[in-house]
Amino acid sequence: xxxxxxxxxxxxxxxxxxxxxxxxxxxxxxxxxxxxxxxxxxxxxxxxxxxxxxxxxxxxxxxxxxxxxxxxxxxxxxxxxxxxxxxxxxxxxxxxxxxxxxxxxxxxxxxxxxxxxxxxxxxxxxxxxxxxxxxxxxxxxxxxxxxxxxxxxxxxxxxxxxxxxxxxxxxxxxxxxxxxxxxxxxxxxxxxxxxxxxxxxx
Amino acid sequence: xxxxxxxxxxxxxxxxxxxxxxxxxxxxxxxxxxxxxxxxxxxxxxxxxxxxxxxxxxxxxxxxxxxxxxxxxxxxxxxxxxxxxxxxxxxxxxxxxxxxxxxxxxxxxxxxxxxxxxxxxxxxxxxxxxxxxxxxxxxxxxxxxxxxxxxxxxxxxxxxxxxxxxxxxxxxxxxxxxxxxxxxxxxxxxxxxxxxxxxxxx
Numbered sequence: 001x002x003x004x005x006x007x008x009x010x011x012x013x014x015x016x017x018x019x020x021x022x023x024x025x026x027x028x029x030x031x032x033x034x035x036x037x038x039x040x041x042x043x044x045x046x047x048x049x050x051x052x053x054x055x056x057x058x059x060x061x062x063x064x065x066x067x068x069x070x071x072x073x074x075x076x077x078x079x080x081x082x083x084x085x086x087x088x089x090x091x092x093x094x095x096x097x098x099x100x101x102x103x104x105x106x107x108x109x110x111x112x113x114x115x116x117x118x119x120x121x122x123x124x125x126x127x128x129x130x131x132x133x134x135x136x137x138x139x140x141x142x143x144x145x146x147x148x149x150x151x152x153x154x155x156x157x158x159x160x161x162x163x164x165x166x167x168x169x170x171x172x173x174x175x176x177x178x179x180x181x182x183x184x185x186x187x188x189x190x191x192x193x194x195x196x197x198x199x200x201x202x
Numbered sequence: 203x204x205x206x207x208x209x210x211x212x213x214x215x216x217x218x219x220x221x222x223x224x225x226x227x228x229x230x231x232x233x234x235x236x237x238x239x240x241x242x243x244x245x246x247x248x249x250x251x252x253x254x255x256x257x258x259x260x261x262x263x264x265x266x267x268x269x270x271x272x273x274x275x276x277x278x279x280x281x282x283x284x285x286x287x288x289x290x291x292x293x294x295x296x297x298x299x300x301x302x303x304x305x306x307x308x309x310x311x312x313x314x315x316x317x318x319x320x321x322x323x324x325x326x327x328x329x330x331x332x333x334x335x336x337x338x339x340x341x342x343x344x345x346x347x348x349x350x351x352x353x354x355x356x357x358x359x360x361x362x363x364x365x366x367x368x369x370x371x372x373x374x375x376x377x378x379x380x381x382x383x384x385x386x387x388x389x390x391x392x393x394x395x396x397x398x399x400x401x402x403x404x
Contacts, residue, residue: 004297005268007256011249017242019234020227031294032221033253034266035313040219041250047213048247051235054209064236066207092233095206111237 008034060133062109062126064091074098074107081105083140087130087159089113089147097145105143108133113146114155122158130159134166141169148175210236262335264311264328266293276300276309283307285342289332289361291315291349299347307345310335315348316357324360332361336368343371350377 004012008030015026033041058065058072065072074080074094084105088094094107112125122128134142142163146152160170176194177186186194206214210232217228235243260267260274267274276282276296286307290296296309314327324330336344344365348354362372378396379388388396 005257005266007249007252007268008266011246011253014242014246014249017245018231020230025222027294027297028222029220030253031292033250034257034293040216041253043219044213044216045247045250047209047216048235048243048250050209051213051232051243055207055236064207064210066209090233091236092229095229 057109057111061107062091062111062129063094063107083138084143085130085133085137085139085141086143086145088145089152089155093145110146110155113149113151114158115151125155127159127162131162134163134168139168141171144170144172148173259313260311263309264293264313264331265296265309285340286345287332287335287339287341287343288345288347290347291354291357295347295349312348312357315351315353316360317353327357329361329364333364336365336370341370343373346372346374350375 011030011033012023012026015021015029016023021029054067055064056067056069057063058075059070060075061072063072063074069076081104085108086097086103086105087108087110088097089110089112091109094109097103097107108126108130110125110127110130112120114120114122114125133139142159144156144159146155156172160172163170174197175190176197177183177190183191213232213235214225214228217223217231218225223231256269257266258269258271259265260277261272262277263274265274265276271278283306286305287310288299288305288307289310289312290299291312291314293311293313296311299305299309310328310332312327312329312332314322316322316324316327335341344361346358346361348357358374362374365372376399377392378399379385379392385393
């Protein structure tokens with residue numbers, strides 16, 4: 001037996017293309033599905049086929065929406081404050097912020113982040129459509145919620161530089177110690193940010 | 203936006219049913235596929251659908267084979283020594299042993315391991331068909347290659363008890379220090395096995 005049966009090898013190869021899944025994990029998942037002989041493989045296959053067919057990007061904020069709906073649930077909700085726009089990198093960030101339950105504005109998903117090393121400039125992310133929204137909509141404040149990484153910081157600065165001249169307030173999520181964190185184990189940069197951004201206790 | 207679009211949530215749920223993949227990893231994989239919009243999701247869906255449709259178990263050794271083929275590649279190979287049978291727990295163990303390139307006998311896959319706690323007895327694994335093979339085929343030696351775990355050990359003892367009376371030699375894979383391992387960090391049980399199973403240097 002020189003090799004695995006082709007259908008088994010095909011599935012291992014397909015799993016291996018997912019991020020964080022190496023050949024060993026891919027083989028483990030495949031043999032698990034083979035052993036179970038249950039509906040897991042079928043359900044997963046169906047969910048995968050439906051993913052691209054049934055989802056689309058919101059034409060306004062580029063968040064994920066159901067196919068055939070021009071606007072996502074947030075953009076279509078008239079009860080939400082459209083003078084406040086929170087700019088995030090990915091649709092998954094929208095979910096994370098929605099989960100907090102404290103934000104009632106709208107979103108703008110960049111679908112990426114500026115990264116000169118990877119050749120991603122303002123034209124490769126949804127920057128132009130953000131500017132168009134800001135000129136059209138009665139926006140009062142833009143909250144930049146890009147990741148606290150080098151690329152996220154660079155993107156935030158770039159956005160700030162282009163949005164501030166429009167007379168719109170630009171803010172950014174606070175950086176500091178994570179809740180439940182431990183000062184002893186906080187990295188140097190986080191602790192520096194927490195010190196320089198200290199808040200007065202009134 | 204109270205929840206994720208249904209097709210997205212469905213895929214997260216399906217991924218979460220795989221072993222070792224929690225809701226967070228499932229969400230990460232799903233958003234990766236959403237972002238890539240490439241053929242990865244399609245390829246994976248196809249490979250999953252084909253897995254159960256195109257594979258089957260060998261009627262002789264219960265290894266994985268292509269649908270429509272009664273015998274797997276090893277069983278069908280007349281150049282392999284059919285007086286030597288290596289008993290393993292799972293089809294993935296066959297692959298591991300084949301990879302060594304030093305075994306030229308046939309296999310028998312139990313598709314499980316004895317585990318009284320989980321209610322798995324000799325009837326739930328391919329034990330009866332092993333006995334039938336041993337009565338039918340000219341087997342000289344059975345090499346038991348179950349895992350070096352409590353269940354694997356119990357299964358090995360059980361097999362030995364039933365096979366030895368047939369006048370067939372029963373052996374088991376050697377236990378000892380793994381190659382490249384470090385005596386200092388070897389666990390107590392492994393070191394005990396390595397001592398009691400020490401080999402004379404001739």
